[in-house]
Amino acid sequence: MKEQIKKLYQEMQEDISFYQEMGIPAANRLGGALKSIKEIALRLKATVLQDGFQDEAQEIDFFKHQKPLFVCEQIYLTEYATVFLGKPSLSDGLLEAYYLEELKCLQLFINRFGFLYQCYKMEAADLDHILFLRDAGPSGMLLPDMADADPLFSTNGDYLWAKFMAYERLMTWLEDELKRLRGGGGAAVPQPAEPAGPGGLKWTGETINLVEIAYGIWLTGQLNNGQVSITEIVEFLEKTFRVHVGKPHRRWQGIVNRKRLGYTRFLDECKLAIEKRIEDEFAK
Numbered sequence: 001m002k003e004q005i006k007k008l009y010q011e012m013q014e015d016i017s018f019y020q021e022m023g024i025p026a027a028n029r030l031g032g033a034l035k036s037i038k039e040i041a042l043r044l045k046a047t048v049l050q051d052g053f054q055d056e057a058q059e060i061d062f063f064k065h066q067k068p069l070f071v072c073e074q075i076y077l078t079e080y081a082t083v084f085l086g087k088p089s090l091s092d093g094l095l096e097a098y099y100l101e102e103l104k105c106l107q108l109f110i111n112r113f114g115f116l117y118q119c120y121k122m123e124a125a126d127l128d129h130i131l132f133l134r135d136a137g138p139s140g141m142l143l144p145d146m147a148d149a150d151p152l153f154s155t156n157g158d159y160l161w162a163k164f165m166a167y168e169r170l171m172t173w174l175e176d177e178l179k180r181l182r183g184g185g186g187a188a189v190p191q192p193a194e195p196a197g198p199g200g201l202k203w204t205g206e207t208i209n210l211v212e213i214a215y216g217i218w219l220t221g222q223l224n225n226g227q228v229s230i231t232e233i234v235e236f237l238e239k240t241f242r243v244h245v246g247k248p249h250r251r252w253q254g255i256v257n258r259k260r261l262g263y264t265r266f267l268d269e270c271k272l273a274i275e276k277r278i279e280d281e282f283a284k
Helices: 002-021 026-051 056-085 092-112 114-122 158-181 207-219 230-241 248-256 265-283
Strands: none
Touching: 002 026, 002 056, 002 248, 026 056, 056 158, 092 114, 092 158, 114 158, 207 230, 207 248, 207 265, 230 248
């Protein structure tokens, strides 16, 4: 079961990346990502209820470490969108005050559940039998209302752990935004250079653009007289340009869903750029 859960998590991460890179309005990207997360969460639930747990240790591990990873993404995306879409645009001063207020709200939540937050941070196991077993019964502790109260797929603590994860990420994002507003917040720590492909080349554009190229190459049979799969082409481009594209058929859906923006948005931009270059040369 653990391998199935791992595959579902990887699929969820690919879906989130896919929607983030689509050239559609932010609200549509959020809706698509949340819908995908919900569908994967239902599959996760079906897997768990079908296979069950070997013992209490496995059940605790799932509700303490694995299920919260999925719920965290849903909470984070929803809260991030709320903060992002509510940003004031009049001045940096108002924006800074807005971010500080949001940070304060997140910190108040963590302070409210301070004892349990310390258990979360320390990976303490003393309360695991109360927080992460489905038949533990009422805990008698202060806990937030659970979005998923299904007794077959919820425990006293799994939703709170997911919320801690999501709120920590939100706080990190807000702190980074504040540093940016204040001029960077000090010298950046040098990071080791990421290995590049042949000749020092690395793809820095949107990965969905590389998918357009890959499908263009495949559908017109440009490699090996057409005797090559789209997966092989994508893997070749990933290795060459040091970029992660993911499953080609999933990324293809992103292209198919671009009805309003045009299916070949990037290739159309390439065509226009080449034509402009030629016209500029003729003009000279």
